[in-house]
Each structure stands twice: as structure tokens, then as C-alpha cells.
Amino acid sequence: MQPAIRLQSAATRNASLERDQTLKMSTEALCVLYHDFRAISDVNLPIYAQKITAIIGPSGCGKSTLIRALNRMNDLVHGSRAEGQVYLDGKPLYENNVDVVDVRRRIGMVFQRPNPFPKSIYDNVAYGPRLHGLRRRRDLDDLVEQSLQKAALWGEVKDKLHQSGLSLSGGQQQRLCIARAIAVQPEVILMDEPAAALDPISTLRIEELMHDIVKEYTIVIVTHNMQQAARVSDFTAMMMIDDHRAGSVIEFDATNTIFTNPRDKRTEDYVTGRFG
Amino acid sequence: MTTQLYKNHFPSVFVERARQAWRHGDRLYHFLLVLATVAVVGLVLGIGYELWQNSALSRHAFGWKFLTTSDWDPALTDTFGALPFILGTLITSLIAVLTAIPLGMGAAIFLAELAPDWLGTPLGFFAELLAAVPSVVYGLWGLFAYIPLFVRPTSKLLEHTLGFLPLFEGPVFGPSRLAAGLLLSIMVFPTITAVSRDVLRAIPDNQREAAMALGATRWEMIAQVLIPYGTSGFLGAIILGLGRALGETIAVTMVIGNNLDLSASLLHPGYTMASIIANEFTEATFDLYLHALIEIGLILFAITLLINLAARLLIWSVARRTRLEVRA
Amino acid sequence: MNHMSYRRRNWRQTVNTFMLGLTAICTMMVVAPLVWILAYVVRQGLPALSLTLLTQLPTPVGVAGGGIANALVGSAMTVGLGLLIAAPVGILAGIYAAMYPNTVLGTSVRFGTDVISGVPSIVMGIFAYTLIVLPQRHFSALSGGIVLSFIMVPTLIRATEEMIRLVPSSLREGSLALGAAEWRTSFSVIVPAAVNGLVTGMMLAIARAAGEAAPMLFTAFGNPFMNTDFGQPVATLPHMIFVYAVSPYNDWHAKAWATALVLITLVLLLNILARLIVWQRARVLGSLK
Numbered sequence: 012m013q014p015a016i017r018l019q020s021a022a023t024r025n026a027s028l029e030r031d032q033t034l035k036m037s038t039e040a041l042c043v044l045y046h047d048f049r050a051i052s053d054v055n056l057p058i059y060a061q062k063i064t065a066i067i068g069p070s071g072c073g074k075s076t077l078i079r080a081l082n083r084m085n086d087l088v089h090g091s092r093a094e095g096q097v098y099l100d101g102k103p104l105y106e107n108n109v110d111v112v113d114v115r116r117r118i119g120m121v122f123q124r125p126n127p128f129p130k131s132i133y134d135n136v137a138y139g140p141r142l143h144g145l146r147r148r149r150d151l152d153d154l155v156e157q158s159l160q161k162a163a164l165w166g167e168v169k170d171k172l173h174q175s176g177l178s179l180s181g182g183q184q185q186r187l188c189i190a191r192a193i194a195v196q197p198e199v200i201l202m203d204e205p206a207a208a209l210d211p212i213s214t215l216r217i218e219e220l221m222h223d224i225v226k227e228y229t230i231v232i233v234t235h236n237m238q239q240a241a242r243v244s245d246f247t248a249m250m251m252i253d254d255h256r257a258g259s260v261i262e263f264d265a266t267n268t269i270f271t272n273p274r275d276k277r278t279e280d281y282v283t284g285r286f287g
Numbered sequence: 288m289t290t291q292l293y294k295n296h297f298p299s300v301f302v303e304r305a306r307q308a309w310r311h312g313d314r315l316y317h318f319l320l321v322l323a324t325v326a327v328v329g330l331v332l333g334i335g336y337e338l339w340q341n342s343a344l345s346r347h348a349f350g351w352k353f354l355t356t357s358d359w360d361p362a363l364t365d366t367f368g369a370l371p372f373i374l375g376t377l378i379t380s381l382i383a384v385l386t387a388i389p390l391g392m393g394a395a396i397f398l399a400e401l402a403p404d405w406l407g408t409p410l411g412f413f414a415e416l417l418a419a420v421p422s423v424v425y426g427l428w429g430l431f432a433y434i435p436l437f438v439r440p441t442s443k444l445l446e447h448t449l450g451f452l453p454l455f456e457g458p459v460f461g462p463s464r465l466a467a468g469l470l471l472s473i474m475v476f477p478t479i480t481a482v483s484r485d486v487l488r489a490i491p492d493n494q495r496e497a498a499m500a501l502g503a504t505r506w507e508m509i510a511q512v513l514i515p516y517g518t519s520g521f522l523g524a525i526i527l528g529l530g531r532a533l534g535e536t537i538a539v540t541m542v543i544g545n546n547l548d549l550s551a552s553l554l555h556p557g558y559t560m561a562s563i564i565a566n567e568f569t570e571a572t573f574d575l576y577l578h579a580l581i582e583i584g585l586i587l588f589a590i591t592l593l594i595n596l597a598a599r600l601l602i603w604s605v606a607r608r609t610r611l612e613v614r615a
Numbered sequence: 616m617n618h619m620s621y622r623r624r625n626w627r628q629t630v631n632t633f634m635l636g637l638t639a640i641c642t643m644m645v646v647a648p649l650v651w652i653l654a655y656v657v658r659q660g661l662p663a664l665s666l667t668l669l670t671q672l673p674t675p676v677g678v679a680g681g682g683i684a685n686a687l688v689g690s691a692m693t694v695g696l697g698l699l700i701a702a703p704v705g706i707l708a709g710i711y712a713a714m715y716p717n718t719v720l721g722t723s724v725r726f727g728t729d730v731i732s733g734v735p736s737i738v739m740g741i742f743a744y745t746l747i748v749l750p751q752r753h754f755s756a757l758s759g760g761i762v763l764s765f766i767m768v769p770t771l772i773r774a775t776e777e778m779i780r781l782v783p784s785s786l787r788e789g790s791l792a793l794g795a796a797e798w799r800t801s802f803s804v805i806v807p808a809a810v811n812g813l814v815t816g817m818m819l820a821i822a823r824a825a826g827e828a829a830p831m832l833f834t835a836f837g838n839p840f841m842n843t844d845f846g847q848p849v850a851t852l853p854h855m856i857f858v859y860a861v862s863p864y865n866d867w868h869a870k871a872w873a874t875a876l877v878l879i880t881l882v883l884l885l886n887i888l889a890r891l892i893v894w895q896r897a898r899v900l901g902s903l904k
Contacts, residue, residue, distance in 0.1 A: 116502035126493035325706035393641025421826025534735025595733035
């Protein structure tokens with residue numbers, strides 16, 4: 012159990028693993044600041060296509076900030092600034108001529124608490140496509156049905172599409188939000204603790220859902236639930252705050268490795284529950 | 288409890304009396320509180336009662352026809368019909384609210400969603416300060432500045448372009464229903480802006496995030512998500528503004544011309560319920576006349592009461608919905 | 616999405632910029648009248664403002680000079696009386712509404728406040744007329760003061776209620792826990808903490824009442840002479856402005872502007888001061904929590 016050997020075998024394992032993946036997104040020396048406070052610092056994170064990447068770490072370490080930086084949702088916060096770069100298919104996202112609206116269509120997001128609009132189930136899912144120009148009723152009907160099926164919700168709501176989205180249970184509402192995100196045909200789906208507000212059964216359904224849809228989408232998930240990360244993800248990034256209260260990724264590897272053979276002692280302490 | 292503390296140190300009789308005194312103090316205090324609150328509620332009932340009683344002559348003489356006839360003749364035939372005033376009030380208030388809605392809501396959107404704090408707070412404060420300006424000062428400014436410099440040119444323009452419509456038939460003097468409506472509009476801005484701004488602020492952020500994350504532009508988010516979400520609240524704001532416009536007296540009296548003109552034209556002078564009361568109350572030489580005027584006051588009271596109730600209910604329903612969702 | 620073209624994206628961005636710009640313009644247009652009114656009142660009123668105006672009684676038409684001294688006194692009388700009546704009722708009712716919001720009386724008070732504040736002031740005037748002027752058979756400053764008190768009560772209740780709710784419940788509980796009686800708690804702990812709020816409430820109420828002309832038309836009625844007897848009619852500032860403004864005489868118009876300047880200065884100063892105190896207090900109490 013000498014660290015050196017462990018390091019080596021993990022590295023070779025990683026190298027071979029990573030060689031087979033395409034890079035969908037990546038960050039380069041990414042920092043996010045709120046006024047003068049540096050929330051995350053120097054993050055270099057690869058996101059592989061059609062894989063689920065989990066971001067874990069103790070609370071307050073900047074996981075949400077990081078995931079929101081990926082689709083430029085941080086821009087909406089007064090006083091926030093990003094340094095470094097985020098790439099989608101090799102093209103930088105934090106540039107002056109980038110169409111943020113398009114970025115957010117290609118990179119969808121599901122939030123911690125379900126937030127359906129107070130509109131009908133149909134209108135919730137159809138909202139995004141309508142925004143982006145889809146008008147024909149038949150096309151919308153098809154798209155709504157497809158999206159609800161992928162979100163494993165169609166069966167439960169197909170007879171009540173015109174009821175309010177708020178009439179659904181918490182777990183159903185979250186799947187509605189996932190359907191809504193899928194409806195704009197994104198390439199990446201970001202999930203910020205999607206099951207945190209749900210009961211265990213709903214959580215399990217969402218995890219199954221993730222397994223089903225990852226064939227089409229790249230998924231990044233933030234979770235404080237380590238078991239969930241271990242169950243669901245292919246790759247895991249471990250985040251921690253440093254002495255200046257800025258978060259950074261201290262380790263990134265295949266999920267198996269992180270949970271059985273982590274390189275960094277802090278990662279090991281966290282995943283074995285010694286703290287955090 | 289205090290008694291336990293003192294039990295070992297003072298004779299209990301003393302303690303009992305002290306407790307009685309304090310409890311009496313409390314009782315008196317509670318009595319006064321209740322009295323004050325009853326007074327407040329009583330005031331509302333009292334107003335309705337007095338208005339009802341003191342319009343008896345007129346109500347018995349004319350019944351419902353009071354609301355539908357246009358004869359207002361205290362001099363010769365002693366007949367009184369309030370229709371022109373009711374219409375005048377409704378028309379001027381409608382003009383006020385219709386013109387104030389786009390401007391007021393636009394301003395509310397800017398202040399709540401777009402302006403940074405250092406800009407939004409002072410601007411919002413100025414908009415609200417507009418509500419503090421006394422009505423008579425509005426009337427004065429309206430008479431000598433607003434009408435000649437803004438309303439009159441606008442009216443002339445309307446007469447030139449749309450004068451064939453009975454709605455905009457000339458000739459244009461100074462004071463007119465349009466002038467009253469446009470002046471009321473300014474007086475109603477603060478209400479609509481302030482309440483709409485509060486409604487927008489009450490809408491939870493997660494709705495905004497959901498829309499933006501789907502790739503909406505800021506305006507699309509505001510128009511397609513926020514405004515539908517807060518509809519009942521905005522409706523409440525508008526109705527509150529309407530309520531303010533309906534009851535406005537002095538400013539309207541000064542710029543509407545106070546003429547029993549029955550034409551449909553907005554560019555002609557007119558009369559409102561509040562302004563006829565203001566003008567003729569002290570001239571009412573006989574009882575039926577006075578009672579007729581008081582009956583107009585009763586109608587005004589009833590209308591503003593209903594409108595304010597409707598507004599409060601609507602606004603309250605938005606607040607309740609947001610709280611319910613947070614709990615869910 | 617394949618139906619997303621550049622043209623559509625550009626269009627959406629254009630609409631976005633245009634509409635957001637429009638809201639900025641709306642804001643300017645909502646704030647502009649205030650600036651216009653203030654500028655006009657100052658421009659027209661300042662030249663006619665003089666010590667004479669503030670200290671003399673009105674002169675007959677055509678005679679130069681003359682002032683609004685009687686109106687200043689009259690306003691002070693009616694507003695003062697109104698405050699005297701409205702303050703105890705308003706503050707006590709406000710305390711009740713703040714401390715027992717979920718009782719029948721508590722909700723009725725809040726409801727009643729909303730209703731009263733929505734009643735047009737001229738209707739209040741009629742009420743005071745039927746209640747006081749008719750039985751007494753003459754106009755008086757007393758009836759003027761009473762009608763103003765009705766108008767002031769909602770402002771006072773709201774301000775009191777808001778300020779007391781800002782006081783952290785820990786202060787109240789601390790006092791009660793020490794064994795103080797309820798009324799004692801109210802008066803020695805909560806009220807001092809909320810005093811600023813009560814003061815601002817009074818300032819806002821005064822500002823509101825000082826500007827009311829309509830109810831004065833048939834209560835205080837106006838008086839060309841100086842009068843300090845509450846049982847007689849009395850002149851008030853807003854009423855004077857009204858009378859001067861609708862008259863056909865130019866020098867009366869000038870006096871109207873000057874009086875308006877005095878009135879609006881008073882009203883706006885009170886409002887601004889009141890807001891400043893409230894903001895300051897809310898910050899302090901916020902840090903206490």
C-alpha cells in the first residue's frame with residue numbers, strides 16, 4: 012500500500028481511460044470572483060462527452076459556483092466576474108462576441124429545488140422550444156412528448172398535460188424541470204444537487220433517468236451525497252477550500268479511483284467520511 | 288414567576304397587591320388598545336351610516352334613476368340626476384389608468400429588474416415622492432403649466448388628426464376631461480410603480496433562473512415568466528391606482544372646467560362626482576340639493592370601497608401564492 | 616435546434632435591447648413630472664415669496680401686499696388638532712395590530728386602515744360636515760381638525776405597525792421574561808425602540824394632512840381674517856392656494872405659487888426626513904437581529 016505505487020497505477024489507469032474519451036467541455040485556470048471575494052480558483056476540469064461527471068466536496072467549497080460558471084449563469088449575479096476560460100467543443104465561452112443565450116440553450120441546467128413555471132405541464136416543457144422559434148403545434152406536441160418520455164414522466168402526465176406544473180409532487184416537478192431542459196435539445200445538462208429536495212424513491216428515479224439519457228447528453232452533477240456520486244458518475248472531481256476560502260479542484264479521476272484509491276489524503280478523508 | 292422569587296423575602300399580601308396593581312395596569316392598557324381599534328373600525332361604519340342617512344331625501348325622491356338621468360337642475364325644476372358626473376369620473380379615471388399603466392409598469396420593471404441599487408433606490412424614491420405632492424399643487428401646476436405646455440398642444444394635435452371622431456371633437460379650450468385624465472395619470476404613476484415593483488420583488492429568483500437557464504433573453508424572461516406570474520398583483524396595483532384616481536378632487540376640479548357638458552368629446556370640459564361636490568356643496572341652499580350632493584358622495588364612497596377591496600384581495604393572493612410555493 | 620437561425624437570434628437580441636431601453640425611458644418619464652413641478656413651483660413662487668407674504672393678512676383684490684399669515688396659523692391649528700386626536704388612536708391601534716395580528720380585532724384594524732386610506736378626502740369632508748358642522752350650524756377649525764384626524768389615522772397606524780414589527784421580538788421577550796407587565800413592556804421597551812418610527816409616522820401624517828384642500832372646503836371653510844378660535848372658520852394653506860389659483864387675478868396667481876412653494880417645501884422636507892430616519896433605523900435594527 013505504498014503511495015508511490017498507488018499513484019502510478021492510478022495514473023496509467025487514468026491515462027488509458029481518458030484516451031478513449033472525447034472532451035466535450037473543459038475549464039482552464041477558471042476563477043470566479045464576487046466583487047473582491049474569490050469563490051473558486053484555478054480550476055482545470057475536463058468534462059467528457061456522454062459521460063456523467065460528478066463534483067463533490069464539503070458544503071461551501073464552491074461546487075455550485077463552478078457548475079454555474081459552465082453555462083455562464085454566474086453572469087446574472089451582480090458583481091461577479093470570471094477569469095480564465097471555459098471551452099465547449101474547443102470554443103471559448105467567456106468572450107465578448109459569444110451569444111450567451113445560445114450557450115444556455117446548448118448547456119441546460121436543472122436546479123436544486125424544482126422550479127416549474129406556474130403554467131401548464133405542456134407549456135412548461137414547450138416554453139424553451141417556443142423561445143427558440145418552434146411554433147407549429149404538431150412539432151411542439153411531438154417534442155413535448157419526447158422530452159417527457161426521456162424524463163420518465165410521460166406515463167404519469169400524458170392525460171393531464173394542461174394541468175398546472177405546480178400540481179405535481181416534488182419528484183415529478185423535478186422530472187418536469189428535466190423534461191423542460193431536455194426540450195431545447197441541449198448538448199450538456201448541468202444538475203446542481205437535483206435530488207437534494209426529494210425523497211429517496213424520487214432520487215432513485217432521477218438517477219435511473221440520468222443513466223438512460225447520458226447516451227445522448229453529457230451530464231455534470233453537483234452532489235453532496237457521496238453514495239450518489241459513486242453510484243451514478245463516471246468521473247468525479249473533488250473540491251476543497253483553501254486557506255483563502257477559495258475553492259479548487261484538488262483531484263479529478265475516474266469515479267472508481269476516487270472512491271477506492273484516491274491520490275490526495277483530503278479526498279480520502281472526505282470519501283471515507285472522516286470529515287465533511 | 289416573580290412571586291416565587293419574592294416569596295421568601297416579602298409577606299405574600301404585599302406581593303398579591305402588587306400583582307393586582309400590575310394586572311390592572313395591563314387591563315387598562317388592553318382596554319385602551321381595544322378602544323382604539325374599535326374606533327378605527329367604527330369610523331368606517333360611521334362614514335357609511337352618515338352618508339346613508341344624510342342622503343335620504345334624495346334617495347327617496349329619485350331612487351335608482353339618480354344614477355341614470357342627466358338632469359341636474361337645482362335652479363328651476365329641482366331634479367337631480369348624477370349620470371354626467373358618474374360618467375365624467377369614470378372617463379377621467381380610465382384615461383388616467385390607461386396612460387399610467389404602460390409607463391408605471393415599465394418603470395417598475397426597470398427599477399426592480401434592471402437598475403443597480405445605487406440607481407434604483409433614489410429613482411424609486413423620487414417616483415414615490417410624487418405621491419406626496421399635495422393635490423392642490425398638482426392642480427395649480429396643471430392649470431398654469433401642464434395644460435398650456437403639454438395638454439393643449441396634444442389636444443390640438445388630436446383634434447387635427449382624429450377630430451372627425453366624436454371622441455376628439457373640438458373646439459379646444461384649456462380645461463378638459465383629457466386634461467384631467469392626463470393630470471390624474473401623473474398622480475397615479477407612483478401607486479402603480481411602487482406596488483408593481485413590490486410584486487416583482489416578491490417573485491422568487493428561481494423562476495428567473497429557470498427561464499435564463501433555458502436560453503431566454505432578459506426581456507423574454509420578464510415578459511413571459513415574471514409578468515404572468517405576478518398578474519394578479521399587477522392587476523391589484525392598477526386597481527389601486529384606479530381607486531386613487533376616482534377619489535381625486537381638487538386637482539381635477541382645477542383642470543376639468545366644471546361644465547355640465549354632455550358631449551362625448553374628451554377635449555371638452557366636463558365634471559366629475561368629486562368636483563361637483565367640491566363646487567356646489569357650499570351653495571346648496573335647500574335640503575334636497577344637499578342630500579343629492581351627499582348621495583353623490585355615497586356613490587363615490589361605495590365605488591372606492593369596492594375598488595380598494597378588490598385591489599387588496601388581488602395583491603394578497605400573489606403574496607399567498609409565493610409563500611405557499613416556498614413551503615412546498 | 617435546427618430552426619434557430621441567426622436572423623431569429625439577432626431579432627431576439629434587438630427586441631431585448633429595445634424593450635429594456637423602453638423601460639428606462641418609462642422610468643425617466645415617471646420621475647420627470649416631479650422635477651418639472653418642483654422647478655416650476657420654485658421658479659414662479661420664489662419671486663413672490665417675501666417676509667410680507669408670511670406675516671401679513673390677505674388684502675382685498677387689487678391692493679398690493681398682503682399675505683397668508685392667517686392661513687399659516689389656520690393650518691397649524693387644524694393639523695395640530697388633527698394630530699392630537701389621531702396620534703393616540705393611531706399609535707395604540709398600530710401597537711395592537713402589530714402585536715396581535717392574527718386576532719379578529721387585529722385583522723379588522725389592518726383591514727379598516729386600508730379601507731379608510733382609500734376613502735376620498737372629500738367624502739371625509741362630507742362626513743365631518745354632517746357630524747359636526749350641521750349640528751353646530753357653522754364652520755369651524757374644530758371640524759377641520761377632526762376631519763384631518765380621520766385622514767391621518769391610517770398613516771399613523773401603518774407607520775406604528777411597521778416600526779414595531781421591526782423591533783426584534785427578543786427585546787420584547789426579554790422584558791416580559793423579567794416579569795414586566797405587558798403595558799410596561801410596550802411603553803418602556805418597545806416604544807422607545809420604535810420612537811423614531813412613531814416620529815416619522817407623525818411627520819408623514821402631518822405632511823399628508825397639511826396638503827388637503829378638499830375637506831377644508833366645508834369644514835374649516837376659510838377666513839380672510841386671522842382667527843385663533845377653534846369654534847370659528849379658519850383659513851388653511853391648501854385652501855388659499857385653491858382660491859387664489861382659480862381666481863382671475865394675476866397677483867393672486869403669484870401668491871398662489873408662493874404659497875404652493877411654502878407648502879410643497881414643508882411636505883417634501885417632512886417626507887424626505889421621515890424616509891431617511893426609517894432607512895437609518897431599519898439598518899440599525901437589522902444589525903441587532
